[in-house]
Amino acid sequence: MRRTLDRPEGSSWALSGLGAHRKTLLDALEALEARGEPEEKIERLHDVWSDKLGAFVQEMQRWLEGGLAFGASAAELHALIDVALRRRLGLSDSAGSRTRDRELDRLSSEVLFSIQRPERTPSLWPERYALEVRALRRAEGETLLTPIGRLVLSLPERDAVRWLLAVEVAQSRGPSDPWRLSRAAAARLVAARRLRVFWYGSEVAAHPQSLDRLAALGLLSFEDEAEEALTTYELTENGAELLAEVASGDTPMVLLAGALIQDETAAVLDRIRAATALIQRESAAFAMTRHARMVAHEIRNALVPVREAIDDLFAALQRDGRGPLVDRHGATITGGVDRIFRFMTEMAQVVERAGPPPEPFDVAAAIEDALAALAEELGRVALFDRPRFLPPVRGRRDRFVLAIVDLLRNAARARDDRPAEIRVAATLDADGAIVVTVDDDGPGVPPEYRKAIFAPGFSLRPGGTGQGLALVREVARAELGGEAYCEESPLGGARFVLRLPVDAGRSAA
Structure with missing residues (x-):
């Protein structure tokens, strides 16, 4: 945890060349194939390692830095x-x-064993934990230390653990919270002292990864029993004392944690309001730019057949013996059409150059910005399962944020009787493309309209402008080189999908 927090302000938590490790994996599988290993074995290894490689690389990097490769270069x-x-x-x-x-x-055996434990995996990512308890925060693509995190670094080890427990209790959403211990859960652990938890579903603990996190903090000891597929946890002496302390009531540290969290929440709300105002201003500017681009495009398209028709008309007049008439007015007519065409071409080029150039950006962080910008407006927070590993895409980040904002607004309006349930996800598919999905539990979109809704001006909602989804498709296709489409959601409503190619020159970060 300290190693995660103790980095320069704004530094990134990057993987060691995940793309290159994928090539190593493929080369190794080809070597196995060349020496005659059964095809079924190669296929099974490919399936397993394609899914586990990112976790394996990050955990190996963390474990190596703590021992065998301490002080080693990248x-x-x-x-x-x-x-x-x-x-x-x-x-x-x-x-x-x-x-x-x-x-x-x-080390590799330990890592492989741990990442195959479905419940244990989330606790292995200290950066995710630090973000969840607000020891770190993300801002404009950077990861920054908060006052909560600075206090972790300044305290002796035992007091740092006591402080983290206080922060968890002050923020806990109850016993089902997988990242923050509740006072009630602490009391139950103190009373039980020893737990046996099965890896694949347990009646004892709703979130076994919470126990793994407490074990990582030195509050529990554990023993894995692979043959029985279970883990036995037992309170350490230090764990019994500290958990009893937070279970007993509001300690000075819990009160201080609550005050710092209130300050951080107020700062977040200020940033959200500023982000909302910025996006609203940019929305107006981009709407005008998009309109100018559309006008230039349509006029240029209309002028092409007009110019061809004029040429055909002049040729017919020449054949009918009216050459002097063509000579007298032809240059004026064709010159005027050509000037309009040149003007609209230049206008389209200027519009394209008006915005910032495309650059690599973090899709997950951009989605979080869109969610933050709309949190106050919508009065709800959409559920976003932030991915652990996602390579960047290349494009204009601000335009992508606007596209996600439009999808979120669209999802929020899916129901009239109650607030819509909204889920956002971003994953890497088997072909290496990023797939962003926005789901709602509304009535959905009839299959016959799932293509038409992306056309400019088309809307299924009374009073709708039909421009929001048109922007989404424009950003996905024209600017990011991907695709946007609609399908049925597992929630029963609509699922909007953006499938985007990754930036080939970058590895996951």
């Missing part, structure tokens, strides 16, 4: 992870000595 870390990956796949490779090979095999 290139050395990258090479060791590749060696570990090839050895896990059964290929011959070495970290330089038998001792180092044994340690690397032990």
Whole structure:
């Protein structure tokens, strides 16, 4: 946790070349295929490792930095992870000595075991935890330390754990909160002292990853029993004391945590209001720009057949013996049409150059900005499952935020009888493209209209302008090189999908 927080302001928490590790994986599978391994085995390994590689790389990087590769360069870390990956796949490779090979095999075995535990995986990402308890916050693509995080770094280790528990309790949403311990849950742990939790569903704990997090803080000890697919947790002496403390009532640290959280919430609301005002101003400017682009495009398209018709007309007049008439007026007519065409072409070019150039950006962070900008306006917060690994896309970030804002507004208006349920997700599909989905539980869009709704001016809602979804498709297709479409949502309403190519020159961050 300290290693996650103790970084320069604004620095990124980047993976060690995930794209290059994917190439190592594919090369290793080809080597297995070349030596005659069964096709079923190759296919199974491909399926398993394609899904687990990102988690494996990040956890190996974290574990190596804490021991075998302490102080190593990024290139050395990258090479060791590749060696570990090839050895896990059964290929011959070495970290330089038998001792180092044994340690690397032990680490990779531990990592692979941990990421295959479905309930344990979330607790392995300290940055996600730091964001959840507001020890870190994201702003304009940067990750910044908050007063809560600064206090973690300034306290001795035991008091830092006490402080984190106070922060969790002050923010907890109840026993079902997977990231923040509730006072009631702390009391139950103190009373039980020992728990046996099955990996695949348990009646004892709704969120076993919470127990893993407490174990990582040194409050619980645990023993995995792989054959029984369960873990036994037991309170440590330190854990019993600190959990009893937070279970007993409002401690000075809990009160201080509550005050800092209120300050941070007020600051977030100020940023949301500023972001909302900015997006509203940009919406007007982009609407005007989009209108200018559309006018230029339509006039240019209309002038092409007009110019061809004029040429045909002049040729017919020449054949009918009216050449002098053509000579007298032809240059004026064709010159005027050509001037209009040149003017509209230049206008279209100016409009395209008016905005900032395309650049790589973080899709998940942009989605969070859109959600923050609309939180006050909509009076609700859409559920967004932020992905752990997502490579950047290339385009104009501000335009993408506007497109997501339009999709969120569209989803929020899906129901008249009550607030709509909205879920947002961003994932990487099997072809390496980013897929963003916005789901609602409204009446949905009839299949016959799922293409038409993206046309400018088309709306199924009385009083709708039909411009919001047109903007979404324009951003997805013309600006990001992807696609936008609509389908049925698992929630029963509409699902809007953006499928976007990643920026080929960057790895996941």
